[in-house]
Amino acid sequence: MxxxxxxxxxxxxxxxxxxxxxxxxxxxxxxxxxxxxxxxxxxxxxxxxxxxxSKEALRAAVFAQMLGHWNVALPRILRAATSGEDQFDGVLGEMIRFFSEDPDRATLVLREVLDRPREMARVIKRHMKPWLDSVAGYIRKGQAQGHLHPDADAEAYVSHVTTFLISTIAVQRLLAPLPDAQSVRELVRMARASLFRTPPPAATKPAPARKSTARKKA
Amino acid sequence: MxxxxxxxxxxxxxxxxxxxxxxxxxxxxxxxxxxxxxxxxxxxxxxxxxxxxSKEALRAAVFAQMLGHWNVALPRILRAATSGEDQFDGVLGEMIRFFSEDPDRATLVLREVLDRPREMARVIKRHMKPWLDSVAGYIRKGQAQGHLHPDADAEAYVSHVTTFLISTIAVQRLLAPLPDAQSVRELVRMARASLFRTPPPAATKPAPARKSTARKKA
DNA sequence: CCTACCGATCGGTAGG
DNA sequence: CCTACCGATCGGTAGG
Missing domain, CATH: 1.10.10.60 (Homeodomain-like)
Known part of the structure; x- marks a missing residue:
């Protein structure tokens, strides 16, 4: 049986x-x-x-599985990142994809931050800080080149966009104040507009990305 | 005894x-x-x-007390709101003040959203939606007047700034990736830069606000 | 992978 | 506001 x-x-x-x-x-x-x-x-x-x-071990396994998925997604994100505007959509789009494709990931991260902040600080330092720092580096380079807002705080910006993104995806599906696509579109617009000096390139669908074959942009 | x-x-x-x-x-x-x-x-x-x-009643009382504080702060926030750029700093500054002055408020709201989304959707509709809508109205007016980004989605923008603000304050003190003032400053800058077409008015301390006697700006 | 069971702790009540 | 106590459920173990 x-x-x-x-x-x-x-x-x-x-x-x-x-x-x-x-x-x-x-x-x-x-x-x-x-x-x-x-x-x-x-x-x-x-x-x-x-x-x-133990129950604790189950929690750890659940979280480790999610970290595993993150580490699978990372190369793709890193590939999307180099510098400039096109890369911005690529990186942001891949991060949104990761958390949107299973919103439990966003919720889980948020809960862990609330419930075990010290442990999560370690995890973030280990698994996200390195490449967040490298993204911040690209931003500073872009600022030096003049096409990014010079008064942006590169470190705070990447940290805030990450928090913003995860929280919005976790909260959005629970409260559903507006359609998902609309929510994501405005999030991307906000992240963009607060970084780039130039207005967005007309209505060239700034969101999910990764399908774009276009190269830099000027 | x-x-x-x-x-x-x-x-x-x-x-x-x-x-x-x-x-x-x-x-x-x-x-x-x-x-x-x-x-x-x-x-x-x-x-x-x-x-x-009951324990449930204690939870309700804790939450009701926080809502009471919110309803005390609301008039001040509403007073700060009218339209234009100076009012923006006023409203955002008051909201930041409310949640920063006791970060437990931000954490509590975040936890309630995660734990009781349906109930929180009701509370938000009742206690925040009305004036979020009115702020959205001012934004649309500003867009018509031409000094706000025309492609901003007013409803999504106010909803996102609120989520962004609460999450950042709740998460910031737990993970403390950077000094509090720096965190808030960049948050305000991002909210600003993603709404206004014009760059910020130099380094005129855009943050906490409410001490400003200056009126509109041009 | 199961049945049977453990001590500890949970929210809550009786009764004063 | 207390002591004494309740049944239910918790994470976890023994033993197969």
């Missing part, structure tokens, strides 16, 4: 990670019990503790 | 609200037990349940 597997092609560990990711994002760590997760996965509670030695 | 009051000039209800506000912001609702709160207030757990009939 194969008991009560719901997706027989997926093993318990995989299903548990998927279910736990959703529940941790939705209810938070303290609001989610192992029993809740076990019920939804379709196994007994102690079975979870065979795959993950 | 007056038992073990820590601030004898403050009654238990007041102290409980103060302690609970801090703990709910720091650990969240599910991460905070009534026993934790009682211990810190210096009373027995059932005493809390005399003042607040």
């Amino acid at each position: 194969p008991a009560r597997a719901r997706k027989p092609d997926e093993d318990v560990r995989t299903r548990t990670l998927r279910v736990a990711t959703r529940m941790l994002a939705e209810r938070g760590f303290d609001g989610t019990s192992l029993q809740d997760v076990a019920d939804e996965v379709g196994v007994a509670k102690p079975s979870l503790l065979y795959h993950f030695p | 007056p038992a073990r009051a820590r601030k004898p000039d403050e009654d238990v209800r007041t102290r409980t609200l103060r302690v609970a506000t801090r703990m709910l912001a720091e650990r969240g609702f599910d991460g905070t037990s009534l026993q934790d709160v009682a211990d810190e207030v210096g009373v027995a757990k059932p005493s809390l349940l005399y003042h607040f009939p």
Whole structure:
């Protein structure tokens, strides 16, 4: 008797990670019990503790999986980044893509920042700071070249755009004050307009990006 | 015997609200037990349940107190709002003041959005939407007059600036990537630069505001 | 991967 | 405002 597997092609560990990711994002760590997760996965509670030695370990595994996805996406983001305006859309578009393609990622990051700020400060330093710094470097270069706002604070700008982006994606789907596309479009416009001195290049769809074959722009 | 009051000039209800506000912001609702709160207030757990009939009621009271503070601050914010550039700094400055003066307010709002999105959608509609809409109206007027970016989406802009502001204040003190003043300054600059067509009026300290006696600007 | 069970803690009540 | 106590649920273990 194969008991009560719901997706027989997926093993318990995989299903548990998927279910736990959703529940941790939705209810938070303290609001989610192992029993809740076990019920939804379709196994007994102690079975979870065979795959993950503790609730804390499950949390860590969920987060590690998300970090893994981030590290898969990073090369693509880095490839999009070099300098100039076209690259701006590329990088921002890839970051938006990463968090929009599974908004639980944004929610999870936000919750972790609230619940375990010290640990998250370490993770950010390790996994995001390096390339945020390099983006800040490009911004300073662009400022020296004169096409970016000279009074922008490069470090604060990249840090703020990241917070802005993650928070907006996490909050947007919960409160849904306006359509998703509209929300993203204005976010991109704001990030752009507060960085570039020149107005945006007409209505050349500034959003998701990565399809653009065009090169620099002047 | 007056038992073990820590601030004898403050009654238990007041102290409980103060302690609970801090703990709910720091650990969240599910991460905070009534026993934790009682211990810190210096009373027995059932005493809390005399003042607040349930944990849920305590949460509601904490949130209601914050909403009360908001409704006290609102007139000042509305007074600062009329239209144009000087008013922009006034309104934004007052909002920043409200959340910066007690960052628990920002954290609490963020947690409530994550934990009880439906209820928070109602609260926002009731307590923030009306005047966010009126700010959006001023923005559209400014766009018609030509000194604001014509491609800005007024509704999305005000909603995003609010999210941006609350998230940044809540996250900033937890991760502290950079000094508070620097963080706020860049936030204001970004909000400004993404709305106004003209560059900011030199280095005329654009931030906290409300001391400004200057009137419109041209 | 299961059943059976553990001590600890949860929010809340009785009763004064 | 307290002591004493409640049933329910928590994360986790024993043992197979």
